[in-house]
Amino acid sequence: MTVRLTPLPSARYDDWSAATRERLIRLRQESGSRLGEEAVTQAEQYFTELLPQGLDSTASQVLLIADGADELGTLWLGANAGRLFVIDLAFSIAPSTSQGDEIVAALRAIATGEEASLISIGLFPQDAEGRRLVEGRGFRVASIQMLLEPLPDRIVADHVIVAPMTPERYPSFATASEAAFAVDLAESGRYTPEEAVVESRRQFVLELPEGLDTPGQELFTATVDGVEVGILWIGMRDRGGRPHAFILDVEVAADHRRKGYGRELMHATEREARRLGAGSVGLHVFGFNDAAVTLYEGLGYRRLEEQFILDL
Structure with missing residues (x-):
C-alpha cells in the first residue's frame, strides 16, 4: 500500500x-x-x-x-x-x-x-x-434529497379528493407515521433500530409540537369514493427567501397501491404548494425505496445530494 x-x-x-x-x-x-x-x-x-x-x-x-x-x-x-x-x-x-x-x-x-x-x-x-x-x-445510497422547481401546471384527478386531515384522524396518523419513519431510518442503515425510534420521535416532536395546529404544517388525507387511500404531510420552509414546500410524509395505503394514487398525491402537493405561495417542492427519500425514486424522477424531481454509506 x-x-x-x-x-x-x-x-x-x-x-x-x-x-x-x-x-x-x-x-x-x-x-x-x-x-x-x-x-x-x-x-x-x-x-x-x-x-x-x-x-x-x-x-x-x-x-x-x-x-x-x-x-x-x-x-x-x-x-x-x-x-x-x-x-x-x-x-x-x-x-x-x-x-x-x-x-x-x-x-x-x-x-x-x-x-x-x-x-x-x-x-x-x-x-x-x-x-x-x-x-x-x-457503498450504497442511504438517502437522496430531491427538488422540483419550477412547479409544473398539473391537476389532481377528479375522483381523488385530497382534503385537510381532521382532528379525529390525526392521532392514528401520528402514531403510524412516527413508527413507519423509525422503521425506514433503521432500514436505511444510518441508525440502529433503537436509535431510529429515538430519532423518529425527536423529529416528529420538532415538526409537530402542536399537532394539527402547528403553524407551517399542512396535513391531508386522500379519499376515493369516501374511502381513505393515502395521506400527505407538507412542511413549509424558506428557500432563498421564498416559500418552499417540503414533503415530510406521503403514503398510499397498502391495499390501494399500484392504482396511481401516489402520483395524484404528488400532484396535490404541487397544488397546495402553489396555494401557499411556494415555487418549489423538496423531499427526502431513502435509497432503498426504488419505486418512490422512479416516481419522483418521472415527475421531474432532480437529485440535489445523495448520502452514501459503507457498512463495516
Missing part, C-alpha cells in the same frame, strides 16, 4: 480552510441544495462546530492524501456515535483505480480505530471524483 493519509501541516491550514469553504459553498449553490447566503451559513457552521480550534479541534481531523511525491488531495473526517463521516473530500489529482482502492482501505482502517460501524459520505451531482471513489467499492 503506497497511498498515505497524514495530518495536514498547521502551516497549510489557512489555505486549506479558505479553499474548503469555497468548495462547500460552491457545491451547494451549484446543486441547488442551498441558495445564496444559505450555502455560506451552512459552510460556516461546519467550521464553527467541527473545527472550532482549527487543527487542534477534537471533533474532526483533516488529512492529506499522498502517493509517494504526488499529493492527491485532502480528507476532512469526523467520527460520532459509531460512524465515520467524510465531511469533505477534495482531489487535486484524480486517483487511479488502485489508488482509490487504497484510499477506501485507509478509511476502513481509520473507522476501525474509531470503533465505527459504517462510513458515510454526502455527494453532489457534480462531484465526479467522489462518485468514482464510492462506485464499485461497497
